[in-house]
Amino acid sequence: MSEILDYGLDSPTRAFLVLILSMEDRTRQKAMNKLHYQKTLYYFEKLQQDKEIAFSNFKYGGVSYELQENMETLEESGLVTKVGTKYVLTQEGEDLAKKLLSEYNEETLKKLKYSKDLLNDLSDKELLFFMYMTFNETRENSIEFENLEKNKERWVKNLFHKGRINSATAAQWLGMSQRDFLDSLSV
Amino acid sequence: MKYVFDTSAVILLLEICDLEKQLRAFSTKNFLYITKKVKEEFLDGCKINKNVVNVFSLCNSVLDENILQYFNQDSSSGEFWTISYSCNNNCVCVIDEGFGRNLCNFLGIQFTGSVGIIDEMRKQGFLSKEDLFGIRKRIRNSHFYLSKELLKKLDSICKSSQIT
Numbered sequence: 482m483s484e485i486l487d488y489g490l491d492s493p494t495r496a497f498l499v500l501i502l503s504m505e506d507r508t509r510q511k512a513m514n515k516l517h518y519q520k521t522l523y524y525f526e527k528l529q530q531d532k533e534i535a536f537s538n539f540k541y542g543g544v545s546y547e548l549q550e551n552m553e554t555l556e557e558s559g560l561v562t563k564v565g566t567k568y569v570l571t572q573e574g575e576d577l578a579k580k581l582l583s584e585y586n587e588e589t590l591k592k593l594k595y596s597k598d599l600l601n602d603l604s605d606k607e608l609l610f611f612m613y614m615t616f617n618e619t620r621e622n623s624i625e626f627e628n629l630e631k632n633k634e635r636w637v638k639n640l641f642h643k644g645r646i647n648s649a650t651a652a653q654w655l656g657m658s659q660r661d662f663l664d665s666l667s668v
Numbered sequence: 669m670k671y672v673f674d675t676s677a678v679i680l681l682l683e684i685c686d687l688e689k690q691l692r693a694f695s696t697k698n699f700l701y702i703t704k705k706v707k708e709e710f711l712d713g714c715k716i717n718k719n720v721v722n723v724f725s726l727c728n729s730v731l732d733e734n735i736l737q738y739f740n741q742d743s744s745s746g747e748f749w750t751i752s753y754s755c756n757n758n759c760v761c762v763i764d765e766g767f768g769r770n771l772c773n774f775l776g777i778q779f780t781g782s783v784g785i786i787d788e789m790r791k792q793g794f795l796s797k798e799d800l801f802g803i804r805k806r807i808r809n810s811h812f813y814l815s816k817e818l819l820k821k822l823d824s825i826c827k828s829s830q831i832t
Contacts, residue, residue: 528737595738595774615740642815644766648676649709649745660713663676666813 484577485584488558493533495551496581497522497593499560502570503578504594506601512567517601518552519544520612525596527616529589542612542619599645610636611645614654638666669788670699670759673724675709675746676813677762677782678702682710684810685786685803688720694794701727703753706746729753738771751777764818782814783821790829797829 490496501521505511513521523543526534536543552568555561560574570578582590600608610629613620620626629636634655641651641662652662673681681687691700702710702724710721731743732752739748747768754761754777761772761779772779780788786803789795795803804826807814814822 527740530737591774598770598774642766644770647745647747647765647767649747650742650767658713659675659709660679663679663813664811667811 485580488560488577489554490577490581492551494545494547495555496584497525497534498548498552498555499570499574499578500581500585500590500593501525501597502561502568503575503581504597507598508602510601512564512569513597513601514566514568515549515552516541516605516608517603518568519548520608521596521600522548523612523616523619524600525593528592528596538619538621538623540622540624541609542623542625543616603640603643603645607636607639607643607645611640641666670701670757671762671780671785672701672703672727672750672753672757672759673706673762674750674764674768675706676764677785678706678710678721678724680764680782680807680812680814681785682720682723683714683716684812685806686716687789687799687803688723690789690794690799691723694789694792695723695725697792699759700724701753701759703727703729703746703749705729705744705749709746727753727757730756732756735775738775751775754779764814766815781818783818783825786822787825790825800826800829 485491490499498518501518502511502513522534523536534545535547536545552561556563559571560577561568562571603611606629609625613623613626613629637651637654640646641648648659648662652659655662681691700723704726707721707726711718729749729752732755735748735752735755736743739745750763751761751768751771753759755775761777762781762785763769763772763779764781769779786795790800804822807822
């Protein structure tokens with residue numbers, strides 16, 4: 482417990498960063514880049530219906546400076562290291578993540594894992610499009626949404642094929658009927 | 669066995685594969701359900717006699733808040749009601765779309781797909797070898813989307829029925 486306090490992991494923001502980096506996505510990858518950890522934790526917060534982490538809508542949608550600062554602190558304290566553009570836990574970080582698991586209930590951890598499975602292996606563009614469409618309010622100051630929308634059919638089909646949205650959502654996003662959407666897939 | 673079907677599975681089995689007669693026979697040994705929302709989605713743009721949908725019994729699905737959060741609080745899809753019913757009634761979910769299958773897997777809900785149902789109908793003696801080849805031809809000739817993985821599974825069922 483003292484180690485958890487020493488590293489400030491009693492703060493949910495910091496703890497969720499360590500936990501999310503300790504989990505594998507559906508491609509068995511743990512590493513996450515900045516965009517992916519930001520969006521994954523945004524999605525997780527929505528799933529939890531919590532406001533533990535403060536997010537604002539900036540150029541790339543919902544972003545949290547609190548998360549960014551905490552990630553930098555984790556890096557400085559040696560729990561996280563950067564490999565290329567991606568963040569990974571060090572061995573010390575992994576060991577602490579194991580201790581942290583017992584501090585959270587199963588439901589919370591399940592939702593965290595679900596969020597990472599849903600989003601971490603998407604390309605940056607697929608991820609941004611998914612987030613803008615799922616949480617309309619995040620388009621507010623967007624500099625990317627307009628560009629992404631020009632190729633929306635491509636992003637919607639990719640997300641559907643990857644099992645991240647269902648045909649009802651896909652059809653709604655493309656402004657067509659569900660049957661027309663399903664028919665359009667085999668052409 | 670109790671099954672609750674999602675819309676695309678109903679379209680595939682009834683409209684594309686024309687299995688009304690065989691499904692009626694299958695329903696004498698199994699419970700086949702659809703939710704009100706799935707019925708509406710099926711009937712919207714239905715290209716065949718709308719009465720065929722009565723091969724499925726209508727079930728009363730109750731809004732499940734725990735499931736709703738995975739649909740971004742949007743209860744407008746048939747898939748949401750199908751998974752909710754399956755989760756709360758110990759019923760196998762028949763779903764072909766990746767999102768729903770991933771969610772069932774994640775929530776520990778028992779699921780299969782249209783191809784799984786076709787295989788079960790074959791095993792229980794409600795589909796002949798000829799029926800299976802007809803089904804495969806109809807699906808391949810249609811514009812209806814079925815993932816490559818499921819098409820492959822269908823091919824292997826056809827192949828195994830040829831051997832036996």
